[in-house]
Amino acid sequence: MTLSPEAIETLKNVTTATLTTILLKKGLRNVWIRGAMPLEEDQERLVGPAFTLRFVPAREDLATPAAWSKPISTRTAIEDMPEGCIAVIDAMGITDAGVFGDILCARMRKRGVSALITDGVVRDGKGVLGTGLPVWARGVAAPPSVAGLTFVGWGETIGCGGVAVIPGDIVVADSDGAVVIPQALLEEVLAEAPAQEEMEGWIVEEVERGEKLPGLYPMNEETKARYAAYLKEKQGRTS
Known part of the structure; x- marks a missing residue:
């Protein structure tokens, strides 16, 4: 291949x-x-x-x-x-x-x-x-x-x-x-990996800020909303 x-x-x-x-x-x-x-x-x-x-x-x-x-x-x-x-x-x-x-x-x-x-x-x-x-x-x-x-x-x-x-x-x-x-999963992994890596990087930053793990890792609905807002703000800065 x-x-x-x-x-x-x-x-x-x-x-x-x-x-x-x-x-x-x-x-x-x-x-x-x-x-x-x-x-x-x-x-x-x-x-x-x-x-x-x-x-x-x-x-x-x-x-x-x-x-x-x-x-x-x-x-x-x-x-x-x-x-x-x-x-x-x-x-x-x-x-x-x-x-x-x-x-x-x-x-x-x-x-x-x-x-x-x-x-x-x-x-x-x-x-x-x-x-x-x-x-x-x-x-x-x-x-x-x-x-x-x-x-x-x-x-x-x-x-x-x-x-x-x-x-x-x-x-x-x-x-x-x-x-x-x-091989059969390569395209799926390529599509998902960068987003997973970015999400985990954000979680590490939240931990460094003092956030507790329950509800953060894995994310609950409130954390998902905060992360979505972070991505939207980031996209706005780069567009």
């Missing part, structure tokens, strides 16, 4: 926390990838379509260094990644074998991949950070992937951090982790 620059810009200005609230209202509770947190502090919010990769438990006849040269390999998968995508890797939460290291991340960066997200870990942590590729993971580990994982393919539905991820789903990742937006 190709995201428009306008869609990317809109989502870059919406927190993952706000997105989970919007998706919850639509009945989706399980959209936050567990364990995937940014390796670098102050990582900027990133948006992109999911490019999925999947590992299964290591099997000694398959998970060998020789597997890295086979047609179905992480190396081949990287060459299939389109510019702007976010690689989402199902590592089953295993934390004692790094899915990717600095060389693979450097190649991803060269191909214009936006980020790597996994419920596992990466290796060569300092080198990975040095590539400039943003990474969300459970951490780092020295052993290579074949020490605990077998790579089996890419471009299929996966489970990452307990979340179903379909190729082309939209991923938004920031300091609170990574959230998956189903």
Whole structure:
């Protein structure tokens, strides 16, 4: 899926926390990838379509260094990644074998991949950070992937951090982790997210002014009327 620059810009200005609230209202509770947190502090919010990769438990006849040269390999998968995508890797939460290291991340960066997200870990942590590729993971580990994982393919539905991820789903990742937006709901989210973000910002301002939470969050009818008046006044100032 190709995201428009306008869609990317809109989502870059919406927190993952706000997105989970919007998706919850639509009945989706399980959209936050567990364990995937940014390796670098102050990582900027990133948006992109999911490019999925999947590992299964290591099997000694398959998970060998020789597997890295086979047609179905992480190396081949990287060459299939389109510019702007976010690689989402199902590592089953295993934390004692790094899915990717600095060389693979450097190649991803060269191909214009936006980020790597996994419920596992990466290796060569300092080198990975040095590539400039943003990474969300459970951490780092020295052993290579074949020490605990077998790579089996890419471009299929996966489970990452307990979340179903379909190729082309939209991923938004920031300091609170990574959230998956189903393709079918993208337009609705784009339409609602800025308004939700603005409303929550107004509520925070009201709290700072000393307002009590009951009736404010969530809003009762009186608060809704005050907020509507605020929006009308704001529109008048900008028109």
